[in-house]
Amino acid sequence: MINKIKKTSLLLVITSLAFLYQNCALVKNAGTTSANSDSAASLSSTLEQKAMGVLAAKCMGCHNAKNPQGYLDVTNLNSMLYYRQVVPGEPQLSNIFYEITQGLMPPDQNSALSQSDIAILSDWITNGFKDGTPTVTAPSGPPLTATYSSIKSQIFVVSCNGCHSGANAKAGVSLDSYDNVMKTVTAGNSAASVLYKAIIGDGVTLMPPGGGMSAKQKSAIKDWIDTGALLN
Numbered sequence: 001m002i003n004k005i006k007k008t009s010l011l012l013v014i015t016s017l018a019f020l021y022q023n024c025a026l027v028k029n030a031g032t033t034s035a036n037s038d039s040a041a042s043l044s045s046t047l048e049q050k051a052m053g054v055l056a057a058k059c060m061g062c063h064n065a066k067n068p069q070g071y072l073d074v075t076n077l078n079s080m081l082y083y084r085q086v087v088p089g090e091p092q093l094s095n096i097f098y099e100i101t102q103g104l105m106p107p108d109q110n111s112a113l114s115q116s117d118i119a120i121l122s123d124w125i126t127n128g129f130k131d132g133t134p135t136v137t138a139p140s141g142p143p144l145t146a147t148y149s150s151i152k153s154q155i156f157v158v159s160c161n162g163c164h165s166g167a168n169a170k171a172g173v174s175l176d177s178y179d180n181v182m183k184t185v186t187a188g189n190s191a192a193s194v195l196y197k198a199i200i201g202d203g204v205t206l207m208p209p210g211g212g213m214s215a216k217q218k219s220a221i222k223d224w225i226d227t228g229a230l231l232n
């Protein structure tokens with residue numbers, strides 16, 4: 001486990017270094033054209049445009065407003081920020097980046113992203129929000145309720161399963177089926193359930209790494225467990 005984490009960190013360091021080199025070139029270019037305070041904003045919008053170009057080409061077919069597979073709509077930045085698909089400044093905590101670099105998305109790896117596409121996304125997430133993160137509001141959609149199906153589609157799928165499903169079950173925790181989720185739950189007792197302890201950081205590593213579950217999301221999981229953790 002620890003070896004795995006070390007390997008992942010090493011990879012991240014190597015990729016970050018490669019991106020740093022690229023970023024320097026970008027910042028240099030921005031500096032020569034304009035040294036005033038507008039340069040940060042225009043750099044951000046350039047990075048965002050490039051990143052949106054990659055997402056449009058590689059992801060939008062299955063992740064658009066009409067057909068947001070896995071509740072991901074790559075045309076909706078607010079929703080990507082809200083669901084932590086994109087965490088400003090933190091590519092390694094951003095679910096879209098994770099899915100891509102683990103080779104999980106796109107599903108057909110024949111259309112996988114090139115190294116330069118990946119560099120564009122990393123650069124945008126790392127440097128594209130330096131002039132401020134846009135205000136994020138809860139996206140419209142079915143309201144989150146304290147039921148398994150609602151928690152699955154609105155929390156596990158979007159915020160957890162990238163690291164807790166199938167062959168990629170970090171810490172041996174898989175949240176991709178009811179039976180697997182129940183291995184982390186003591187029905188009727190949220191305080192004794194590692195699932196709940198993880199999202200509030202009580203005695204175990206806070207999840208998702210770095211935190212980010214809203215009060216509403218935490219109480220949906222708590223209430224679902226305390227009312228019997230049914231398959232509902």
Ligand code: HEC
Nearest residue numbers: 058059062069070072095096099105106107157158161162
């Ligand atoms: C051919 C269709 C298709 C394409 C193209 C595609 N996806 Fe997906 N994606 C899916 C489907 C279907 C799901 C929901 C089922 C699943 O999670 O496997 C999904 C789920 C996801 C999820 C949520 C996974 C989770 O469990 O947390 C993320 C994040 C994601 N895709 C990112 C991307 C990104 C980024 C791209 C582009 C690089 C992309 N996808 C391209 C079909 C696609």
Ligand code: HEC
Nearest residue numbers: 159160162163170171173184194195198204205207208209
């Ligand atoms: C970016 C990857 C990532 C995401 C996203 C993520 N986790 Fe984790 N999770 C981990 C890692 C890594 C560990 C092991 C942490 C450790 O041992 O310190 C872990 C451990 C856990 C554990 C076991 C804690 C323990 O000590 O026994 C639980 C439960 C858990 N995660 C739940 C969740 C839930 C719920 C979500 C979504 C709300 C989530 N995780 C999202 C990477 C992730």
